[in-house]
Amino acid sequence: xxxxxxxxxxxxxxxxxxxxxxxxxxxxxxxxxxxxxxxxxxxxxxxxxxxxxxxxxxxxxxxxxxxxxxxxxxxxxxxxxxxxxxxxxxxxxxxxxxxxxxxxxxxxxxxxxxxxxxxxxxxxxxxxxxxxxxxxxxxxxxxxxxxxxxxxxxxxxxxxxxxxxxxxxxxxxxxxxxxxxxxxxxxxxxxxxxxxxxxxxxxxxxxxxxxxxxxxxxxxxxxxxxxxxxxxxxxxxxxxxxxxxxxxxxxxxxxxxxxxxxxxxxxxxxxxxxxxxxxxxxxxxxxxxxxxxxxxxxxxxxxxxxxxxxxxxxxxxxxxxxxxxxxxxxxxxxxxxxxxxxxxxxxxxxxx
Amino acid sequence: xxxxxxxxxxxxxxxxxxxxxxxxxxxxxxxxxxxxxxxxxxxxxxxxxxxxxxxxxxxxxxxxxxxxxxxxxxxxxxxxxxxxxxxxxxxxxxxxxxxxxxxxxxxxxxxxxxxxxxxxxxxxxxxxxxxxxxxxxxxxxxxxxxxxxxxxxxxxxxxxxxxxxxxxxxxxxxxxxxxxxxxxxxxxxxxxxxxxxxxxxxxxxxxxxxxxxxxxxxxxxxxxxxxxxxxxxxxxxxxxxxxxxxxxxxxxxxxxxxxxxxxxxxxxxxxxxxxxxxxxxxxxxxxxxxxxxxxxxxxxxxxxxxxxxxxxxxxxxxxxxxxxxxxxxxxxxxxxxxxxxxxxxxxxxxxx
Numbered sequence: 001x002x003x004x005x006x007x008x009x010x011x012x013x014x015x016x017x018x019x020x021x022x023x024x025x026x027x028x029x030x031x032x033x034x035x036x037x038x039x040x041x042x043x044x045x046x047x048x049x050x051x052x053x054x055x056x057x058x059x060x061x062x063x064x065x066x067x068x069x070x071x072x073x074x075x076x077x078x079x080x081x082x083x084x085x086x087x088x089x090x091x092x093x094x095x096x097x098x099x100x101x102x103x104x105x106x107x108x109x110x111x112x113x114x115x116x117x118x119x120x121x122x123x124x125x126x127x128x129x130x131x132x133x134x135x136x137x138x139x140x141x142x143x144x145x146x147x148x149x150x151x152x153x154x155x156x157x158x159x160x161x162x163x164x165x166x167x168x169x170x171x172x173x174x175x176x177x178x179x180x181x182x183x184x185x186x187x188x189x190x191x192x193x194x195x196x197x198x199x200x201x202x203x204x205x206x207x208x209x210x211x212x213x214x215x216x217x218x219x220x221x222x223x224x225x226x227x228x229x230x231x232x233x234x235x236x237x238x239x240x241x242x243x244x245x246x247x248x249x250x251x252x253x254x255x256x257x258x259x260x261x262x263x264x265x266x267x268x269x270x271x272x273x274x275x276x277x278x279x280x281x282x283x284x285x286x287x288x289x290x291x292x293x294x295x296x297x298x299x300x301x302x303x304x305x306x307x308x309x310x311x312x313x314x315x316x317x318x319x320x321x322x323x324x325x326x327x328x329x330x331x332x333x334x335x336x337x338x339x340x341x342x343x344x345x346x347x348x349x350x351x352x
Numbered sequence: 353x354x355x356x357x358x359x360x361x362x363x364x365x366x367x368x369x370x371x372x373x374x375x376x377x378x379x380x381x382x383x384x385x386x387x388x389x390x391x392x393x394x395x396x397x398x399x400x401x402x403x404x405x406x407x408x409x410x411x412x413x414x415x416x417x418x419x420x421x422x423x424x425x426x427x428x429x430x431x432x433x434x435x436x437x438x439x440x441x442x443x444x445x446x447x448x449x450x451x452x453x454x455x456x457x458x459x460x461x462x463x464x465x466x467x468x469x470x471x472x473x474x475x476x477x478x479x480x481x482x483x484x485x486x487x488x489x490x491x492x493x494x495x496x497x498x499x500x501x502x503x504x505x506x507x508x509x510x511x512x513x514x515x516x517x518x519x520x521x522x523x524x525x526x527x528x529x530x531x532x533x534x535x536x537x538x539x540x541x542x543x544x545x546x547x548x549x550x551x552x553x554x555x556x557x558x559x560x561x562x563x564x565x566x567x568x569x570x571x572x573x574x575x576x577x578x579x580x581x582x583x584x585x586x587x588x589x590x591x592x593x594x595x596x597x598x599x600x601x602x603x604x605x606x607x608x609x610x611x612x613x614x615x616x617x618x619x620x621x622x623x624x625x626x627x628x629x630x631x632x633x634x635x636x637x638x639x640x641x642x643x644x645x646x647x648x649x650x651x652x653x654x655x656x657x658x659x660x661x662x663x664x665x666x667x668x669x670x671x672x673x674x675x676x677x678x679x680x681x682x683x684x685x686x687x688x689x690x691x692x693x694x695x696x697x698x699x700x701x702x703x704x
Contacts (some may be wrong), residue, residue: 018404028487029381029515058378058488061514135487137379138409160414161585163381191543191553201543201553229554233513 017051017126019151019327021182021258022144024133026170030163031187032156033061034232035222035254036132038247039154040090041239042255048127048262051084052132053117054094055144056134058136065232072121081122088237093121097207111143118148128262137173145177151265151327154180154219159189159206166275171214172300178342180328182219182261184211185254189221192246219257222250242329270345277318280332282352290350293317296351300341369403369478371503371533371679373610374496376485378522380394381540382515384508385413386573386584387606388484390599391506392442393591398477403436406446407470407496408486415448417584424449424473433474434564440589443469445473448465463495470500478642485516487619488527497529503617503679506571511541511558523566530694533572534613536563537606541573544598569610574602621679622697629670632684634704641704645669648703649686652693 023036036052044050050075053060066087075081081326084091095113123129131148134140144150155176157167167184174181186207190198201224210221211218222228225247231238271283280296281288294315297305313336320333335338375388388404396402406414418439427433436443445466475481483500486492496502505526509519519536526533538559542550553576563570574580577599583590591600622634631650633640646667649657657665665688672685677694685691 027380029379029510033514056520058490061517064514064517158381160581162385162416165416166380185637191551193545199543199578201576201578203578205584224553225554226551226555229512233555 011243017123019127019262020129020131020148021262022133022150022153022174022179023156024130024141024170024174025135025156025167025174026137026151026165027134027157027166027292030156030158032135033065034228035134035154035156035185036130037062037065037232038228038238038251038256039254040054040130041088041237043128043130044088044090045239046255046259048236049127049257051091051123052087052093052114053121053131054092054096055114055117055140056132057095057113057140058134061232062132063094064090065235066090066092066096069339075122078122080120082120083122083328085302086160091116091123091126103232111139114143115138115147118144137169140171141173142177145174145179149324149326150179151262152180152261154182155184155210155216156187157184157207157210158187158202159200159204159271160202161206162203164210165209168213172209175214177327178185180249180265181214181216182265184208184214184219185222186218187222188224189280191224217257217261219261220250220253222254223247225250230313242292265327267344270348272322272330272345276324278316280319280322280348282348284352288337290346291351293319293334294333296332296348297336297341298339299343299347299351300338302338302341303349305338305341354569361565365582369475369481372500372503373614374483374485374500374526374531375508376505376522376526377487377508378525379509379515380487382510382519383415383574385484385692386485386580387506387508387539388482388495389414389417389584390590391587391606391610392482393484394603395480395610396440396442397591398607398611400611400622401477402480403475403481404439405473405481405483406444406448407466407469407483408561409447409465409492411586414444414484415446417587418442418444430474432472434472435474443475443478445469459623459697463491466492466495466551467499485586489521493522493525494529496609497526497531499578501676502531502680504532504613505685506534507536507562507672508539508564509536509552509559509676510539511552512554512559513679515554516558517563519562520565523562526534527566530681532617532677533566534617535569535609536560536566537571537574538575540576555649569613570606571613572602572605572644574606575599577581580688593667601645610685617679620697622700624674624682624697624700626671626674630668632671632674634700635702636701643703645671645684645702647692648695648700649688649693651695651699651703652690653695653699654690654693657690657693667681668695 025032040050042053072082072085075083077167077261152154159166184207190200208218223246227242227245228247231241273281275281275290278293279290282291318335322330322332329340329344378386380428390451392402392404424434424437427435436445509516536559542552544548560570575598579597580592583593605610625634631642635644670687674684677683681694681696683694
C-alpha cells in the first residue's frame with residue numbers, strides 16, 4: 001500500500017465525523033464549558049448528530065455539568081476502541097472519566113491523553129463533534145490543533161478588556177495553525193434586572209471588538225443568568241429546566257448562527273483525489289475536474305514558493321503525497337521539495 | 353564551603369523577603385489577578401513593603417491592570433540581576449515584560465521563566481511578595497511550589513460549584529506540597545443592586561463551603577462591582593479611582609484578614625541553626641535552645657519513620673543537611689538515610 005493510499009484511507013475512516021468544532025477561549029472562567037454544553041444541546045434540538053469532547057485536562061468541569069453520563073465502555077466489536085458515555089442523548093468523553101484524583105498532569109501525559117481521545121474513541125457518525133478546548137496557549141492546545149482535523153473554532157470571551165487580551169492570543173494561535181475562526185460569542189455580557197434593564201457588570205463590547213478586529217462574525221451575547229449557573233451546578237439541561245429563561249433565548253441565537261457557519265463549512269468542503277502523478281481531481285457539482293500539479297504549485301501559498309519566479313517552477317513537478325488539513329484545505333508535498341503549502345478548498349475551486 | 357553552609361547562605365540572602373504569598377485558584381477567570389493586585393495595593397496602604405510577581409505565563413493580565421509600570425532594568429550593582437518595574441509604588445515583574453508576542457510556551461520554557469523570576473530579580477527588602485499564580489495544576493504550578501519558598505496560599509474561588517471543583521484540586525496540591533493555606537476568598541459573590549439587595553448571579557456559598565471543608569479561615573466576599581472591572585481595564589488603582597465603592601470596602605476586609613494571617617505566620621516563624629553534628633538550635637524569645645537529632649527524628653513525620661519502632665532509631669544519628677521549606681518548616685537529611693521529613697516550626701517549638 002502506497003503512502004498516499006494510507007492517507008486516503010485515514011481520510012475515509014475519519015470522515016464519519018463531518019465537522020469538528022473547537023469551543024475555545026485561551027482563558028479559563030469565561031464560561032467556555034457552559035457555551036460548549038449548551039451549544040451541543042441546542043444543535044441536537046435542531047436535529048444534528050452531536051458529540052462532546054471535554055479536553056480540559058486541568059479542570060474538566062463538563063462532567064459536573066453532565067452528571068447523568070455512564071462511564072465510557074470498551075467497544076465489543078473493536079476492543080481497541082472506547083465507546084463514549086451518553087448524556088442527554090449526546091455521546092460524551094471527558095478527561096474526568098480517566099482521572100478521578102486531583103493530580104499534577106505533566107505536559108507529555110496530557111498530550112498522550114489528547115491523542116487517545118482522538119484516536120481511541122468510536123464516536124460513530126456525527127454531524128459535529130464539539131471539543132471543549134483547554135484554556136491557555138500551551139502544549140495541549142498545540143497538540144490538539146495538530147492532531148485533530150478541526151473544521152473551525154468558536155471563540156468565547158467576556159466583555160472585559162483584560163479577558164479579550166487572552167482570547168486574542170488564542171485567536172492568533174488558531175490563525176497561525178490555519179484553522180478558520182467561525183466567530184466570537186460574548187458570555188456574561190450583561191445582567192437583565194427585573195425591569196429588563198441591561199446592567200453591564202464587566203464592561204461592554206469586548207466580543208464585538210474582537211470579531212471586528214479579526215474580521216469574523218459576531219455570534220451573539222449570552223447574558224449572566226442565574227438559571228445558567230444553577231443548571232450547570234445541578235447537572236440539568238438548561239433547555240429542559242428553564243425553557244423560558246433569557247439564557248435559553250440567547251443560546252438559541254448562538255445555535256442558529258453556528259448552524260449557518262456549519263452550512264458554510266460544508267459548502268466550502270471539497271472531495272479531492274489523485275488522478276495521476278501530475279494531476280489531482282476535485283469533485284464540483286458531481287463532476288470530477290482535473291487540476292495539474294504545475295498549475296497548483298504556481299499558487300502555492302508557502303513563503304518559499306511565493307517568492308520564487310514563475311519560470312523557475314518545474315513544469316514536470318509531480319505529487320509525493322497529500323493530506324487533509326481540517327475539512328477546509330489539503331497540504332501537498334511536491335517532487336520539487338515543497339511540502340508546506342496548505343491549499344484551502346476555496347482556492348482549489350477557483351483553479352478547477 | 354560545606355553543603356550546609358551554602359544552604360545557610362541561601363537562606364540569608366533570601367530572607368530579605370519576609371513572606372511569599374501565593375494568590376491561587378487552580379482555575380482561570382475567577383478574578384485571581386484582580387484579587388492579587390488589589391490585595392497588594394491594600395497591604396501597601398497598611399504600611400507593608402509589598403512586591404508583585406505575575407507568574408501567569410499563558411495569560412498575564414496584571415500588566416494590563418498596572419500599565420504605568422516602566423520596564424524592569426538591569427541592576428547596575430549586579431548585572432546578573434534585574435530590578436523590577438515600579439507601579440503604584442509596588443515593585444512588579446510580569447511574564448508580559450519578557451514576551452510581547454502571542455506565543456506557545458512549551459512547559460520547559462515556562463519552568464525556566466519561573467526560575468529566572470525567583471532567582472534573577474532583585475526585589476530588595478519586602479514584607480511580602482505576592483505571586484499571582486498561574487491557573488491549573490500542572491508543570492508551572494509545581495515548579496513554583498518547589499522553587500519558591502512560599503509561606504502560604506490565599507485561595508480565590510467564585511460561589512459556583514463547578515468553579516470550586518478546580519479550586520479544591522489546587523488546594524489539595526498545596527496541601528500535598530506542605531504549603532499552608534491562609535484561607536479562601538470568594539470573588540463575584542453577588543451583585544448589590546441600587547436598592548442594596550444582594551443578587552446571587554453565580555449561586556451561593558462556594559467559598560465558605562471550601563473553607564469549611566479544608567478547615568481554613570474564610571477571608572471574605574468580594575462583590576461583582578463594575579468599578580472593579582473598569583479599574584482593571586483602565587489600569588487605574590481601584591482604591592484611588594473609586595475610594596467609596598463596595599469593591600474597596602470588600603478588599604479592605606480581605607486586607608485586614610490577610611494582615612492577621614501574616615502576623616500569625618511571623619509568630620510561627622523560627623530561626624534554626626546547626627549547633628554540632630548531633631544538635632540543631634532554635635531561637636525562642638531571644639534564647640537559643642538545643643534540640644538533639646535523635647529527639648527530632650523520633651518525631652519525623654515521613655511515612656517511613658512513622659512506621660518504624662522507636663528502639664530501632666539510631667541514637668547516634670547525625671545531621672547531613674537541612675534546608676528551609678517556605679517560612680514555616682525545615683527539611684532535614686539524617687545520616688540514617690531519611691531525607692524527606694518536613695518539620696513544621698510549630699513542631700520544633702514543642703520539642704525545645
